[in-house]
Amino acid sequence: MTSKKYQIKGACPQCGCTDVTVLSAEEMKKKYGDVPNIELDCSACTAKYDSEMKTACPEWDKDCKLEG
Numbered sequence: 001m002t003s004k005k006y007q008i009k010g011a012c013p014q015c016g017c018t019d020v021t022v023l024s025a026e027e028m029k030k031k032y033g034d035v036p037n038i039e040l041d042c043s044a045c046t047a048k049y050d051s052e053m054k055t056a057c058p059e060w061d062k063d064c065k066l067e068g
């Protein structure tokens, strides 16, 4: 397996700050699997918000389906 990294990008609806989380494919699988929507935490104001996987991390959205 490759050690490809995935960037999850979120934009907080409360304060507007953007967050980037970098996870390996293994971590992505463990944490999110192939869910269409994910929950993110804002590091600035600690708000929780939902984001679509295809928006937050289009690469994973594509790859997780290929991996089945």
Ligand SMILES: [Zn+2]
Pocket: 012, 013, 014, 015, 016, 017, 042, 043, 044, 045, 046, 047
């Ligand atoms: Zn925020």
